[in-house]
Amino acid sequence: MPKSVMLSRRALAWRVGVFGVLFALTALGSVALTDPWWPIGPQKQYATGIDVNGTIHSTYAVAKNENGKKVRIPWGIHGVGIGRAEIEGQLQRFIDHPALLQALAIGHARSMPGDSPYTTIFLMQTQTKLKNAVDQKTVTVVLATWHVHDPEHPQNAEQRQ
Structure with a gap:
């Protein structure tokens, strides 16, 4: 010892x-x-509990691509490079300034160049009302909508701003 x-x-x-x-x-x-x-x-x-008679909010993003198809945007390093927590931590900012959603189109163009470009991005949220910890009603809300500038080259929009 x-x-x-x-x-x-x-x-x-x-x-x-x-x-x-x-x-x-x-x-x-x-x-x-x-x-x-x-x-x-x-x-x-990460530091808050869920009220058994409250509402659970789950944020996600959907994009309409050039083919007109709506697809769920993949978060994180294997997706657009922006994590869900990064969006949720600044949720009100994204709602107040939908142009920030352009970053999702840029991340998509960089990480998935072969995919159909995003033309419109919808910031969405499912809101599930609980009663005694049991789901009562779930609604889906569109929090913000952004029409992507230059879908083929969304990063070019960064230089114009």
Whole structure:
């Protein structure tokens, strides 16, 4: 068994100081309750429970492609490169500024160049009302709609803005 060594006052002070700073930042992040403080504060989307008599919101995106077909947009690294949490964390921003949805068309063009380009993007949400933790009614809501600029080359729209 290795011999234990006592920390010097300086080493102990350094460790206590770092702990104190991280603890203070975490406390401030917890009080602020906003995702920009992550990883110093809580990430709200993972820190909340579900009210057994509340509503479950599930956000997703659908695109109409050049062939007129509606397809569900795949999130994440194997999809358009933007995660669902990134959208949900800024949901009101996407609703207020649908032009931000252009990023989904750009991600699609870059990661799936052989697919039919997106012409319109719909930010959707299913809302399921619960009563005693049992589904009562589910509705689908369109939160925002965006007509993609230059569907064949959506990244060109970035340069014009």
